[in-house]
Amino acid sequence: MLIDLIAGARPNFIKVASIIEAIERAQNEGLPVKYRLIHTGQHYDGNMSGSFFEELNIPAPYYNLQVGGGSQAEQTARIMVAYERILLDEPCDVCLVVGDVNSTMACAIAAKKIPGIKLAHVEAGIRSGDMTMPEEINRIVTDSITDYFFTTSETASENLRKTGVDKSSIFFVGNTMIDTLLKNDSRLKKPQLWEGLKLENGQYIVLTLHRPNNVDDPAKLTQLLDTVATSAQGMKVIFPVHPRTAKIIEEHQLIASGIYTITPLSYLEFNYLVKYAKGVVTDSGGITEEATVMGVPCMTLRDSTERPETCTIGTNELLGTDPQNIPPAFARLFAGSWKKGGIPDKWDGKSADRIVSTLLAIYTDGKAIV
Numbered sequence: 291m292l293i294d295l296i297a298g299a300r301p302n303f304i305k306v307a308s309i310i311e312a313i314e315r316a317q318n319e320g321l322p323v324k325y326r327l328i329h330t331g332q333h334y335d336g337n338m339s340g341s342f343f344e345e346l347n348i349p350a351p352y353y354n355l356q357v358g359g360g361s362q363a364e365q366t367a368r369i370m371v372a373y374e375r376i377l378l379d380e381p382c383d384v385c386l387v388v389g390d391v392n393s394t395m396a397c398a399i400a401a402k403k404i405p406g407i408k409l410a411h412v413e414a415g416i417r418s419g420d421m422t423m424p425e426e427i428n429r430i431v432t433d434s435i436t437d438y439f440f441t442t443s444e445t446a447s448e449n450l451r452k453t454g455v456d457k458s459s460i461f462f463v464g465n466t467m468i469d470t471l472l473k474n475d476s477r478l479k480k481p482q483l484w485e486g487l488k489l490e491n492g493q494y495i496v497l498t499l500h501r502p503n504n505v506d507d508p509a510k511l512t513q514l515l516d517t518v519a520t521s522a523q524g525m526k527v528i529f530p531v532h533p534r535t536a537k538i539i540e541e542h543q544l545i546a547s548g549i550y551t552i553t554p555l556s557y558l559e560f561n562y563l564v565k566y567a568k569g570v571v572t573d574s575g576g577i578t579e580e581a582t583v584m585g586v587p588c589m590t591l592r593d594s595t596e597r598p599e600t601c602t603i604g605t606n607e608l609l610g611t612d613p614q615n616i617p618p619a620f621a622r623l624f625a626g627s628w629k630k631g632g633i634p635d636k637w638d639g640k641s642a643d644r645i646v647s648t649l650l651a652i653y654t655d656g657k658a659i660v
């Protein structure tokens with residue numbers, strides 16, 4: 291069985307790292323599985339892509355489609371054209387896509403239209419209900435053509451069943467991003483800025499913002515940054531700035547006083563920073579999962595989440611995007627009354643093994659057991 295693993299943007303690299311390791315473990319046991327890693331090139335900077343390959347020991351991609359940035363349609367179209375070309379020459383048996391980025395949807399469509407190729411989606415079934423997010427559209431389109439659905443929660447499985455997906459194609463396996471985090475916990479690296487900024491455990495806040503809703507309007511972004519800075523009451527706020535946000539800050543010469551803006555950190559450095567933070571303020575989805583597993587209080591500046599278990603079980607809380615909700619949340623954090631949180635079911639480091647053994651079972655005897 292030849293599996294194409296699709297990775298295009300930063301969160302994808304973290305998820306495929308554990309799947310590659312699981313495939314290699316299966317190969318070492320003599321099981322009949324091979325893979326090709328296809329990097330679409332959606333993210334291309336050293337600190338958005340290269341450093342993840344180095345730190346997580348991800349092998350060089352079999353192909354790099356080098357599509358780069360562009361509008362939603364341009365990027366999606368370029369990925370589809372380039373990946374289809376590969377598949378027409380050298381088809382795979384299974385195209386495995388992860389997450390909800392443009393690369394996920396583009397490769398899913400290209401593969402599904404080629405007879406004989408099955409489509410597997412890792413992180414299937416999650417829904418925010420917010421159709422203004424490109425990721426929500428990517429999730430719905432991808433799941434509408436997927437053959438094998440691998441889910442991170444029972445809620446995600448239930449979402450799929452509600453849309454009529456047969457339960458025999460839904461496999462609740464847990465979270466591959468958490469596989470990678472648990473595996474690398476002891477390798478997390480103190481970031482270089484730690485000494486320079488005189489950081490201390492539990493004495494700083496980590497901030498990340500990159501959603502178009504929060505960052506594309508410079509007035510809104512300024513208001514969010516100012517409110518976080520004042521709510522932090524003098525505690526240092528470290529803000530690794532995503533390229534999308536960096537462009538807006540630069541173009542409009544925004545100054546966020548009281549906030550330390552830095553370039554994006556590598557995986558091991560970023561998660562070290564989160565692990566020892568007093569709290570995290572973010573609009574990312576993946577970071578809410580990582581903060582949950584590390585037991586770090588997490589404030590999400592969004593109105594909805596496709597990962598409700600990070601709130602119902604984990605340390606995450608949805609504050610919405612109105613800046614006035616931020617100060618009371620910080621007050622609770624400083625008062626020590628933030629909920630402790632637990633770990634969602636099957637977020638145990640074995641999710642990628644479950645995915646690979648399920649696919650092997652399907653291919654060797656037509657049945658799968660999780």
Ligand code: UD1
Pocket residue numbers: 299300301332333334335336338339358359360390391392393424425500532533534
């Ligand atoms: C993408 C994903 C989002 C994910 C995020 C993680 C979609 C629709 N969105 O958003 O779900 O949470 O990645 O980071 O797929 N850029 C660089 N260097 C890079 C990468 C991007 O300069 O290495 C620039 C691009 O050229 C573009 C902007 O940053 O101008 C945004 O990149 P893009 O991949 O389009 O979307 P993200 O906002 O990163």
